[in-house]
Amino acid sequence: xxxxxxxxxxxxxxxxxxxxxxxxxxxxxxxxxxxxxxxxxxxxxxxxxxxxxxxxxxxxxxxxxxxxxxxxxxxxxxxxxxxxxxxxxxxxxxxxxxxxxxxxxxxxxxxxxxxxxxxxxxxxxxxxxxxxxxxxxxxxxxxxxxxxxxxxxxxxxxxxxxxxxxxxxxxxxxxxxxxxxxxxxxxxxxxxxxxxxxxxxxxxxxxxxxxxxxxxxxxxxxxxxxxxxxxxxxxxxxxxxxxxxxxxxxxxxxxxxxxxxxxxxxxxxxxxxxxxxxxxxxxxxxxxxxxxxxxxxxxxxxxxxxxxxxxxxxxxxxxxxxxxxxxxxxxxxxxxxxxxxxxxxxxxxxxxxxxxxxxxxxxxxxxxxxxxxxxxxxxxxxxxxxxxxxxxxxxxxxxxxxxxxxxxxxxxxxxxxxxxxxxxxxxxxxxxxxxxxxxxxxxxxx
Numbered sequence: 001x002x003x004x005x006x007x008x009x010x011x012x013x014x015x016x017x018x019x020x021x022x023x024x025x026x027x028x029x030x031x032x033x034x035x036x037x038x039x040x041x042x043x044x045x046x047x048x049x050x051x052x053x054x055x056x057x058x059x060x061x062x063x064x065x066x067x068x069x070x071x072x073x074x075x076x077x078x079x080x081x082x083x084x085x086x087x088x089x090x091x092x093x094x095x096x097x098x099x100x101x102x103x104x105x106x107x108x109x110x111x112x113x114x115x116x117x118x119x120x121x122x123x124x125x126x127x128x129x130x131x132x133x134x135x136x137x138x139x140x141x142x143x144x145x146x147x148x149x150x151x152x153x154x155x156x157x158x159x160x161x162x163x164x165x166x167x168x169x170x171x172x173x174x175x176x177x178x179x180x181x182x183x184x185x186x187x188x189x190x191x192x193x194x195x196x197x198x199x200x201x202x203x204x205x206x207x208x209x210x211x212x213x214x215x216x217x218x219x220x221x222x223x224x225x226x227x228x229x230x231x232x233x234x235x236x237x238x239x240x241x242x243x244x245x246x247x248x249x250x251x252x253x254x255x256x257x258x259x260x261x262x263x264x265x266x267x268x269x270x271x272x273x274x275x276x277x278x279x280x281x282x283x284x285x286x287x288x289x290x291x292x293x294x295x296x297x298x299x300x301x302x303x304x305x306x307x308x309x310x311x312x313x314x315x316x317x318x319x320x321x322x323x324x325x326x327x328x329x330x331x332x333x334x335x336x337x338x339x340x341x342x343x344x345x346x347x348x349x350x351x352x353x354x355x356x357x358x359x360x361x362x363x364x365x366x367x368x369x370x371x372x373x374x375x376x377x378x379x380x381x382x383x384x385x386x387x388x389x390x391x392x393x394x395x396x397x398x399x400x401x402x403x404x405x406x407x408x409x410x411x412x413x414x415x416x417x418x419x420x421x422x423x424x425x426x427x428x429x430x431x432x433x434x435x436x437x438x439x440x441x442x443x444x445x446x
Contacts, residue, residue, distance in 0.1 A: 004408055007130055008332075011121035011400045015393060018120045022396065023388045025049060026113035030095050030385075033087035033102035033109075036142025036165065037154065039064040042085045042112075046139045049116055053123065055137065062168035063159065066139040070122050076133030076411040077418065079403055080181035082357070083115035084108040084143045084165070092381045105383040107186030107374060110391040112139060114184055117396025122403060132411040135403055136178050140165040143356055145315060148208045148275040149259065152311060162434060163206075163313055166356035170363065171431060179418055180325065180365040182402065183357060184395035186385060188374040192343055194390055195333040195398070197326040197369045199345035202251055202279040204315035204354045205290055205437060209297055211235075212307040215263070215270040225268030228306050229261055232272045235300025235308075242292045251350050252289045253279035281350055282318060298443045307444040314437035319358035320424065321347070324417045325367035325402070332401040333369070336394050353378075363430050365421040367402075371395050 015022070025045075034042050043064040050057045050068050057068030064085060086108060090096060093103035119137055122128055142151075142165040151163040161171045169175055187196070211232045216225030239254055246252040256276025262269025278293055280286040294310055301308035326344075333342045357368045373391035376382035385391045406414040425433070 004404060007127050007404050007408065008401045010124040010127055011404060012397050014124035015117050015121045015396050015400065018117070019393055022113045022117045022120070022392050025116060026110045026388060026392050029109035029112055030104050033095065033097055033104050034085070035089055035100070035102050035147060036086040036144055037063050037151065039085040039141050043139065046085070046112055050137070053116070053119055055119060057137070061172060061174050062141055062165055064141040065165060065169060065174070067174055068137040070119060070128060070135040070137065072131030072133050072407055073129035074132045076131070076407060077179040077414040078134040078136055078177055079406055079414065080136040080138050080175070080178045081115050081118045081399055081403070082138045082140055082181055082183040083111035085112065085139050085141045086144055086165070088144050088379055089146060090379065090381055094384070105379050105381070106144065107385060107391065108143070110186050110373070110385060110388070111183060113392035114395045114399065115139065117392060118400045118403065121396060121400035127404070131404070131407040133407040133414060138169070138174070140169055145206055148206055148313070149273065152208050152313065164316070164356045166360050167434065170359060170427060175360065175363065176427070178364065180322070180414065181360050182325065182329070182367045182399055184369050184371050184399065186374045186391050187370040187372050188376055188378060188383060189372065192370045192372040194337040194341040194372050194394070195369055196343040196345060196372070197330050197367065198321055198347060199349040199351060200318050200320070200347060201351045201358060202253065202281060202354050203283065203286055203318045203358060204277050204279040205286055206313040206315045207256065207274065207276040207278065207293065208311040208313060209274040209276070210309040211272040211301060212309065213268065213270045213304065216268045218266050218268050222268055225270070226306050227268050227304055228272040229269035231300040231304040231306040231308070232258065232274060233300070234303045235297045238296035238299050239293060242296065245292070246289060250285040251279070251281045251352060252285060253277065253352065254289065254293060277315070279352070279354060294441070301443055302445045305445055307442065310441045310443065312437065312439040314434040316354040316356050317358045317362050319355060319366070319368055320361040321367055322365035322417060322421050324420060325365055328402045328405045328413065329367050329369055329398060332398045332405070335401070336397055359430065362425050363423045363427050365417050365423070
């Protein structure tokens, strides 16, 4: 039987042997971006690559998601390795689709390369047979919670329950046989060095809002209309006035876009739509800020005598990184890049953004490190991966080596993690919480 270091050496060698193949996968996805629940080409491409590796897998989970397995030599815990399929919409990005504006301005294309790299490493001779347990390979859709009206319509049609990828994977039972999970995200922040572990992020709820007025001739008879756009503007100005009521330490973020401002310039706008976010460090402060937003939305409608339809959609929960998983990942990352290039952030360091990996962390131990392989601003036109070795190859090695730590030796380390890290809630409790956060309101002033 090979010892752990020999197994890790085989893992690294196997990934190195497929280096160009893995980086080409990431670059191909970069050049073919698709936003959440539209990832048809990307999903098909990932399925083809799993077939090349002869890994059996299921497709069509949460519309476009994929799940495959690597079985160890003996039964035991299952570790999920996750990659995200979707892109953003950043119209002026260098790699944006000219028709849809879709662009990988957050590095998800590299995650798919990482995930497949883990598979390549663990398929090296003798490695799988040494594992007690399994690895679930998950390519998950729709982490970026955009195109809210589209997702809401899918929900209304019964095609989605929850409206983000990992949320829906949880609801559909794709995580039912998984005991712990990991993934790595790219970063352009200098403080993340070549790798970083720790920290947390904001949770959020998602807003889909429709102001309904009355159309009339904008020049000849504006007094006969009810201007839904003006109602929306008053609501947003009221929302801006709320900012001084919020504490800095709660990291509240209120933001959104108008996706429809009316039908024609010479007609009083009668149908105006807004998609937004209420972010914060925990559920209590999110609920408070959300109530303030709803008051502002009603105030805009009241001022103009319009109607407002407010849908509050259950968004993400803050992430809770497991300390033992962080320590294992950090140890392997240091072997790859040196101790000075691995940063550790305190558990209360809040990045401000949100991820549905936070939802997964509520029902099982997870680790969600970052790899400093990008330049520019996340979600911006200038966000570019400039080091694919660090963006794809090293994270694949670090995760595969961590799987070896967890599942060798009768999976003693995995069992220890599970014994010491009971999840904050069960799947049923999580689903009940998210169900309670879905609220539809119609406000029409008398």
